Amino acid sequence: MADATFDAIIIGAGHNGMALGTYLARCGWEVAIFEKRLEEGGGLCTEELTRPGFLHNVHCNYHTLVGVCPVYEDLRLEEHGLEYVRPPVQMGSVFGDGTALTVHTDMEKTYASMARFSQKDAETFRRLYNEVKGYMDLILRTLMYSPPIPLLDITKALVVWKVADKAEFLSVHLRNMSINQFLDQHFESEKVKVQLALQAAYSGYSTDRVGLAVSYPLLVGKMDNWHVCVGGSHQLAHALWEAFAHAGGQVFLSTPVEGILTENGRSTGVRLYNGSEVAARHLVASSIDLEQTFFKMVGRERLSEDFVGGIEAYPCMDWSFFSAHLALDRVPEYRAAEFDPDINQAWVLNVGYESLEDLNGHWRAIREGKLPDPCPNCAVNSIFDPADAPDGFYTGLIRHFAPYRLASGGAEAWDEMGTIFGQRCIDRWVEEAPNLREGILEWAVYTPLDIPRRIPNMVEGDWMGGLIDLGNMLTDRPFPAMSQYRTPIEGLYMCGATQHPHGFVTFAPAYNALQVIADDYDLERWWL
Secondary structure (H helix, E strand, O other): OOOEEEEEEEEOOEHHHHHHHHHHHHOOOOEEEEOOOOOOEOOOOEEOOOOOOOOEEOOOOOEOOOOOOHHHHHOOHHHHOOOEEOOOEEEEEEOOOOOEEEEEOOHHHHHHHHHOOOHHHHHHHHHHHHHHHHOHHHHHHHHHOOOOOOHHHHHHHHHHOOHHHHOOOOOHHHHHOOHHHHHHHHOOOHHHHHHHHHHHHOOOOOOOOOOHHHHHHHHHHOOOOOEEEOOOOHHHHHHHHHHHHHOOOEEEOOOOEEEEEEEOOEEEEEEEOOOOEEEEEEEEEEOOOHHHHHHHHHHHHHOOHHHHHHHHOOOOOOOEEEEEEEEEOOOOOOHHHHOOHHHHHOOEEEEOOOOHHHHHHHHHHHHOOOOOOOOOEEEEHHHOOHHHOOOOOEEEEEEEEEOOOEOOOEHHHHHHHHHHHHHHHHHHHHHHOHHHHHOEEEEEEEOOOHHHHHOOOOHHHOOOOOOOOHHHOHHHOOOHHHOOOEOOOEOEEEOOOOOOOOOOOOOHHHHHHHHHHHHHHOOOOOOO
């Protein structure tokens, strides 16, 4: 493109970049978003990986903050064609003895399912769920949809408010516990505990990592809020693009940024790979990873030694996801349906985990670069969204926790091992749903190595933008000097998954960066 000038330039057209751009455009700013890939959306990509007409969500499949995150309503995304379905049977687990546990949007049914394993656990979970729902808005506004405050300040506030005297489960001691320890403390049935642990694990929280129990109440509060994006997750990206365009913004696809321009310590625009320069009157915001932003686009020579050290020390997730995408001619029928018929209507299904120790064993193996015996997480979106497959057919998904680097052969070994491990995962699913044996038309794998090949800012297969850990949360994410979305370069902001709270489709990094930008530029907060 020819040299041009905008009020704000955003690097990366993922959901965070698109959301921030739309808010700023609706403030009356001229906003441009530059994206390296051929399409907007980042991880919100939906493609025909197997056969024509079968729409597979390559990265993001589970949308858990619909109706909770303010962005959906603020940007009126439903008016731009966005549609969701909230499956009545949200998730389930099938066990080796033929039993099953189901999580419903009707929580009375969830309690009843748990009671078949432990009446005590069902009653405990009822109290936990009701307690969390009572302060859910406070949790969301304080811990997710606001620029972060120190954990110590949060702890002090809990003490001042005498939360321990008023709450059974919320406690300052959660910062010293893993999610598994929290579950062991309050529940007795291993099957109930592992189901509750998997709710957290598939949201990116390692359940054996000490300190993450502090986030578990939020995860409980949204465990019945998992949504299918009708037409595929890319429909959310398209709705964002349309909202942005209606607000006057411009997206430039296949237009990678080569460098961030500065003058007298302030960002002034970007240089594109074709050599043209685009000026920014007010700011540049990056929604991509730290290394690309600062080492490739800004340049190490413009950064302090401490700042460079902070970026180099920033930890990636210590596990990733392996996926297999399937074209099916039937829906799975589970052996465990004899115990609980509702399992056949579960959108998300866990296979193989019998206890917390099973899950802990997988965490240990994966951190050693080993592939564990398959315990796949499976979903058939077409049960609730017939539009994602031809009439009479279904789109299937298998997800599995996996290492990015294999102990034997490193990350590149996935090119050989992907199909082998994919077949093992499919075989394990078929053990529990034998009718699928003849129902799989075609399948394709998507390995942890494929993730950064497609989306480079998901470094080392890290879809969360950095390790989820107590030492990498709130004002420590990505490190204190950059926890408030500002950078050492005036007018350069970060608004992507490396910032608080983390990746996943939360929109929170963009929403919180917006609050900081609104303060810095005295913008009218039309969204409040």
